[in-house]
Amino acid sequence: MPEPISWTPIKEFKEILFTQHGGIAKISINRPQVHNAFTPLTVQEMIEAMNLCRDRTDIGVIILTGEGGRAFCSGGDQSVRGHGGYVGEDAVPRLNVLDLQRIIRTIPKPVIAMVAGWAIGGGHVLHVVCDLTIAADNARFGQTGPNVGSFDGGFGASYLARVVGQKKAREIWFLCDQYDAQEALDMGLVNKVVPLDKLEETTVAWCHKILQKSPLSLRMLKSSFNAELDGQAGIQELAGNATLLYYLSDEAKEGRNAYMEKRQPDFSKFPKFP
Numbered sequence: 001m002p003e004p005i006s007w008t009p010i011k012e013f014k015e016i017l018f019t020q021h022g023g024i025a026k027i028s029i030n031r032p033q034v035h036n037a038f039t040p041l042t043v044q045e046m047i048e049a050m051n052l053c054r055d056r057t058d059i060g061v062i063i064l065t066g067e068g069g070r071a072f073c074s075g076g077d078q079s080v081r082g083h084g085g086y087v088g089e090d091a092v093p094r095l096n097v098l099d100l101q102r103i104i105r106t107i108p109k110p111v112i113a114m115v116a117g118w119a120i121g122g123g124h125v126l127h128v129v130c131d132l133t134i135a136a137d138n139a140r141f142g143q144t145g146p147n148v149g150s151f152d153g154g155f156g157a158s159y160l161a162r163v164v165g166q167k168k169a170r171e172i173w174f175l176c177d178q179y180d181a182q183e184a185l186d187m188g189l190v191n192k193v194v195p196l197d198k199l200e201e202t203t204v205a206w207c208h209k210i211l212q213k214s215p216l217s218l219r220m221l222k223s224s225f226n227a228e229l230d231g232q233a234g235i236q237e238l239a240g241n242a243t244l245l246y247y248l249s250d251e252a253k254e255g256r257n258a259y260m261e262k263r264q265p266d267f268s269k270f271p272k273f274p
């Protein structure tokens, strides 16, 4: 029997748990009483945790999950849905999960959805935008928008169609059926299905494999996968990484040094690669 994985708190939040195990961060929605439906505060906290993961050089991979074993996330909390969005304590209606989706997509570290139970509605979109999904055998996937008066026509439609194909994506949205873990695996919606009691162990094992890889290589690959689909924003992300790599070179440093030393730069010593 393997030892249970020990998670150390990184920061206290109200509606999520944010913990760490070595180079792995875990962001877990902690509202199991509503199948981990999110409020504007839940999303705000997840955004803050993601941004901390981005800044922390010791974090190499992020797990996104939900507490309780019965749900990953059931989407926006319908009890706080108001006129024009989901309403938090500041009384301002928001759709701030769209900001979170973009952060998951652009954070230069792999994000793995660890799904037990329901991944439904906006919760389904969250797992779709993660780089990888590992599902427990009790996982159930689906969209509910046309049932509850909502839709996500951004990544929730277009990226879903890239993942499972146009016909299947339209079926998922138009019928609002629910799919079990094996069906999700068969349509390429998840990477692996494991028994519920092996879910965390397997996810952490995948994280350890990823942590052994070159972080810059993973970063470039993630932005390369995005670039093909994300238009100018995707090119900006990939090009930003190219700039990062260039800044690490002696050639780029010569430009900066020359400027600071008030002299002409000497780029003649740098090779003109074929």
Ligand SMILES: CC(C)(COP(=O)(O)OP(=O)(O)OC[C@H]1O[C@@H](n2cnc3c(N)ncnc32)[C@H](O)[C@@H]1OP(=O)(O)O)[C@@H](O)C(=O)NCCC(=O)NCCSC(=O)c1cc(O)c2ccccc2c1O
Binding pocket: 033, 034, 035, 037, 074, 075, 076, 077, 078, 079, 086, 095, 096, 097, 098, 118, 120, 121, 122, 123, 144, 145, 148, 150, 151, 152, 153
């Ligand atoms: C997920 C279910 C199919 C599970 O059914 P089950 O019968 O197993 O469980 P219960 O229905 O009894 O649920 C237990 C308990 O949890 C409450 N609950 C579950 N989901 C939510 C929710 N999303 N909001 C509020 N409360 C929820 C449920 O009421 C029960 O409470 P009790 O007090 O009665 O015990 C089923 O629960 C279900 O269908 N849930 C709703 C799923 C849903 O429609 N989600 C919202 C989709 S829309 C969305 O998420 C969304 C959010 C955004 O921010 C967007 C932004 C931009 C564009 C689009 C967006 C968007 O579409």
